[in-house]
Amino acid sequence: MKTVAKSFVVLALMGMTLSAxxxxxxxxxxxxxxxxxxxxxxxxxxxxGLLNEKEYKQQREKILKRx
Numbered sequence: 001m002k003t004v005a006k007s008f009v010v011l012a013l014m015g016m017t018l019s020a021x022x023x024x025x026x027x028x029x030x031x032x033x034x035x036x037x038x039x040x041x042x043x044x045x046x047x048x049g050l051l052n053e054k055e056y057k058q059q060r061e062k063i064l065k066r067x
């Protein structure tokens with residue numbers, strides 16, 4: 001009976017330890033492009049007519065704030 005109790009305690013401790021894994025709220029934002037490259041792509045999209053002026057300005061501000 002003591003062996004069962006010890007096994008239960010060990011399993012309970014392992015469960016508590018593992019329950020902490022993967023429950024992180026940390027966000028990692030990885031960018032592989034430079035701010036300059038993003039601004040160039042944005043300028044091209046605007047000059048190609050894919051964005052209106054309001055959208056262009058909004059996206060430009062977002063890019064510059066991420067610096």
